[in-house]
Amino acid sequence: MTSSMRDRIAIVGMGCTRFGELWDKSADDLLIEAALDAIASVPGLRKNDVDAYWYSTVASGHAGLPLAKALKVERPVTRVENFCASGSDAFRNAAFAVAAGVYDVAMAVGVEKIKDSGYSGLTLNAPPGDNTATEVSNPAAYAMLPAAYSRAYGVHPDDVRTALTHIAWRNHANGARNPERAQYASIVPKEKIEKAPRIAGDLSVFDCSGVSDGAAAAIIVRAEDAHHYTDKPIYLKGMSLYAGMSDGAATAGVAHASFPEVVQCAASAYADAGITNPREQLSMAEVHDCFTPTELILMEDLGFSERGRAWRDVLDGDFDLDGTLAVNPDGGLKSFGHPVGASGLRMIFELWLQLRGEAGRRQLASPRLGLAHNMGGLPGEFISFVGIFGNELS
Amino acid sequence: MTKKLLAYATYQPHYRLTRGSINAALTGTSRGSGARTVAGYDEDAVSMAVAATRALGGGTGEADHLYFATTNSPLLDKSCSLIVHAASGMHGRAFALDLTGLRSGFGALKAASESGGVAALADLRTGRPGSAEEIDGGDGAAAFFFGDGDDAIAEVLGSASVPMEVMDAWRTPGTSYALIGEDRFVGHVLAQAVQEVVTEIGKRSGHTETPTTSVVSTLNRRLASSLRESIGAESGAEIQDPHRENTGYCGAADIGLLLASALDAAKAGDTILAVSAGGGADALLLRVLKDGPFAGGRRPHRAGQEIGYHQYLTWRGEIGREPARRPDRPSVAPPPAFRNSGWKFGLAGSQCLECGKVYLPPARVCACGAVDRTRPFSVADRTGTVVTQTTDGVSDSPAPPALAALIDFGATGRLMLELTDASPADLADGAEIEMTFRRTYDVGDVPNYFWKARPKDRSPQ
Numbered sequence: 001m002t003s004s005m006r007d008r009i010a011i012v013g014m015g016c017t018r019f020g021e022l023w024d025k026s027a028d029d030l031l032i033e034a035a036l037d038a039i040a041s042v043p044g045l046r047k048n049d050v051d052a053y054w055y056s057t058v059a060s061g062h063a064g065l066p067l068a069k070a071l072k073v074e075r076p077v078t079r080v081e082n083f084c085a086s087g088s089d090a091f092r093n094a095a096f097a098v099a100a101g102v103y104d105v106a107m108a109v110g111v112e113k114i115k116d117s118g119y120s121g122l123t124l125n126a127p128p129g130d131n132t133a134t135e136v137s138n139p140a141a142y143a144m145l146p147a148a149y150s151r152a153y154g155v156h157p158d159d160v161r162t163a164l165t166h167i168a169w170r171n172h173a174n175g176a177r178n179p180e181r182a183q184y185a186s187i188v189p190k191e192k193i194e195k196a197p198r199i200a201g202d203l204s205v206f207d208c209s210g211v212s213d214g215a216a217a218a219i220i221v222r223a224e225d226a227h228h229y230t231d232k233p234i235y236l237k238g239m240s241l242y243a244g245m246s247d248g249a250a251t252a253g254v255a256h257a258s259f260p261e262v263v264q265c266a267a268s269a270y271a272d273a274g275i276t277n278p279r280e281q282l283s284m285a286e287v288h289d290c291f292t293p294t295e296l297i298l299m300e301d302l303g304f305s306e307r308g309r310a311w312r313d314v315l316d317g318d319f320d321l322d323g324t325l326a327v328n329p330d331g332g333l334k335s336f337g338h339p340v341g342a343s344g345l346r347m348i349f350e351l352w353l354q355l356r357g358e359a360g361r362r363q364l365a366s367p368r369l370g371l372a373h374n375m376g377g378l379p380g381e382f383i384s385f386v387g388i389f390g391n392e393l394s
Numbered sequence: 395m396t397k398k399l400l401a402y403a404t405y406q407p408h409y410r411l412t413r414g415s416i417n418a419a420l421t422g423t424s425r426g427s428g429a430r431t432v433a434g435y436d437e438d439a440v441s442m443a444v445a446a447t448r449a450l451g452g453g454t455g456e457a458d459h460l461y462f463a464t465t466n467s468p469l470l471d472k473s474c475s476l477i478v479h480a481a482s483g484m485h486g487r488a489f490a491l492d493l494t495g496l497r498s499g500f501g502a503l504k505a506a507s508e509s510g511g512v513a514a515l516a517d518l519r520t521g522r523p524g525s526a527e528e529i530d531g532g533d534g535a536a537a538f539f540f541g542d543g544d545d546a547i548a549e550v551l552g553s554a555s556v557p558m559e560v561m562d563a564w565r566t567p568g569t570s571y572a573l574i575g576e577d578r579f580v581g582h583v584l585a586q587a588v589q590e591v592v593t594e595i596g597k598r599s600g601h602t603e604t605p606t607t608s609v610v611s612t613l614n615r616r617l618a619s620s621l622r623e624s625i626g627a628e629s630g631a632e633i634q635d636p637h638r639e640n641t642g643y644c645g646a647a648d649i650g651l652l653l654a655s656a657l658d659a660a661k662a663g664d665t666i667l668a669v670s671a672g673g674g675a676d677a678l679l680l681r682v683l684k685d686g687p688f689a690g691g692r693r694p695h696r697a698g699q700e701i702g703y704h705q706y707l708t709w710r711g712e713i714g715r716e717p718a719r720r721p722d723r724p725s726v727a728p729p730p731a732f733r734n735s736g737w738k739f740g741l742a743g744s745q746c747l748e749c750g751k752v753y754l755p756p757a758r759v760c761a762c763g764a765v766d767r768t769r770p771f772s773v774a775d776r777t778g779t780v781v782t783q784t785t786d787g788v789s790d791s792p793a794p795p796a797l798a799a800l801i802d803f804g805a806t807g808r809l810m811l812e813l814t815d816a817s818p819a820d821l822a823d824g825a826e827i828e829m830t831f832r833r834t835y836d837v838g839d840v841p842n843y844f845w846k847a848r849p850k851d852r853s854p855q
Contacts, residue, residue: 117721118719119719119720119721120718120719120720120788121720121788123720123721125721125724126724128724128725128727128729128730129724129727129730130727130730130731130733130734130737130738131723131724131726131727131730131731131738131834131842131844132734132737132738132755132844134798134809134810134811134812135723135789135790135796135798135812135834135835136786136789136796136798136810136812137720137786137788137789138788139786139788140784140785140786140788140789140796140798141798141810143784143785143786144782144783144784144798144799144800145782147782147783147784147823148781148782151782151823198785198787199787199788200784200785200786200787200788200795201784201785201786245761247753247761247807256781256782256800380800380810
């Protein structure tokens, strides 16, 4: 039915802005910075060498024109919007076009200017509807997860809470090693996380991703051409995108203790990449830690932990920077915030740095395979992306 | 040719405001006894009318007429009875009509008793801070279903009216408080009107004997009591006095709430005279056909939750609270609301005729492969259970934090819903909920309605 994307394309250049409350920069500024940095990261590559663009943003621009206008290019530009997985999907479609042989060089670039709206959190303008959508904020929708997890696996709520605190603490600690780009680059003591006022259910702001502006870009070529551009390409080993039928919450079972869309998506990507034991085979993972309970559940849905055991593995430090499988070594959404159109490419940027040995104080010891997981939606109705990258052809 | 009373129901909101707390907030002294009912921040006359009408039971699906009475219609020009109709499961060829003014409650009762059908009476009473209208007012709804049937609760013996053009109470459009004529003048006129209407109804119905029970609905509390006494019926004070003490005068719905309480306490053969005094007097005389309280009738009264005076003023829009920093809600778009009326107003999803799966909201295509093989499936009357829930301090709410829960309707699928009439302490996984039709929010003063969940048996019906 499907053919594998393993070792068919490579990333040969990337750019990523600092993420944060960038009051002095417009969406165009961020786009220009990420795109031109990506081009400049490839020795000898010029803007006109890029054959086509996939440009992801959820709310900072319409159509492909903002990119063409800002970069002053006359090229095919496709705008991609797929909720919080937009950046990953821009990458995915650029990868397909290159793998198909239509283009030699493609760019995926994601940008989001969130802070100008003045609103709290991420918001989305819905099309005219029947006004029957339940008003539940994103933090509240995800705040339903911890109790559901506790109940599904008989884990004491205090143990779940301690694990969530550990996730927040660790991702911030990782972000503290990323001062060039992270929105928040300081260590937050566990006691402060525990005592923070709750905003939805048992979640405080320390359990939520930040809200920031940012952009990231990748230059994609065919794998066999990669060494014409760089000595240290990273190769796509497998990827998958999965859109659920949006009745996840409507289906009885372990709803809210697992994300069925992610399970399906990961299985497909692992099959593509030939991965049978992700916990053993992967060196690192950038996952969609929009909220701490999301990351906890992802550890199981991505196959890193056995069902009902993720809280224990988290507390054992397995996913810390010095653990057996480093998760969100760059600090994740917790430290970077979530400029929606850019986040998927920001995750891939950390893989790019780590797999090339350029992650500085966060550098893992000789990583070979890494995973990026990016998703959008709410529990019960998700878009999920999983991409697996390596620094060698198999 | 009058119809018989086949069913009745009332709706009282979950919240109470003690008279002491009003006075304490305004004067620093907690004077006054009792409490008034207070509609929740997400309730209005339409939503309360829907609650009372739905509580009548399934028989109203056959009703050919719906009369909706209120002094607090959320929209002008548009008939709000159509919203009540759409949300109450009535058939698609029924005649629905709005009536307004304090006398409209009586009007709806009289009209429904003559044509058959449903009288839905609902009102919120507000007044200037510290006024008798505010302190002695109340919010609530009552609904009555008249028709032909062997198992009727009561029959209508007659009605009479003595109209008088008198400035006893009036309100100009757009204001939230009534202007009232001088007490003694109003008392004088209405006493005369009640005397005349009692004589008139005796003449018209042929029943000149004193009724077993009489209740009088009028704005002024003390006057209501003295007018009732003037009729001479043995029974009624024990209904009217607690109503004024614990509920308050509910405007157009008031006579309905009084009549329902009288019916609750009645025995077969009793006669009940219900009088609306205002702009003259109007009266309805009924004979009870079986002992109350009636099967399928009202639930036991539960004490509501007390709220503070400032909270009350906030909910009624008199105090503008700082909103959360969230985007504006989407404006009400008429075409989608019209297309999805079954879902928006009837909470009807769809069930696949091939595999039985239920979709909330409805879906044309089933995961099993069937296309357009569905039947409507409403969960409006179903009891659900809380799967998981949370407080939501981020969403904008007049009563923060908002509450949300994933609700399981048994074999019929699940739905993420807002919870209302509840505090965080009421939230427990596995708790039973019932569905309630609410005014979810306003955009540019235009109300939007949809369903929420609330803990089961929250208020008397």
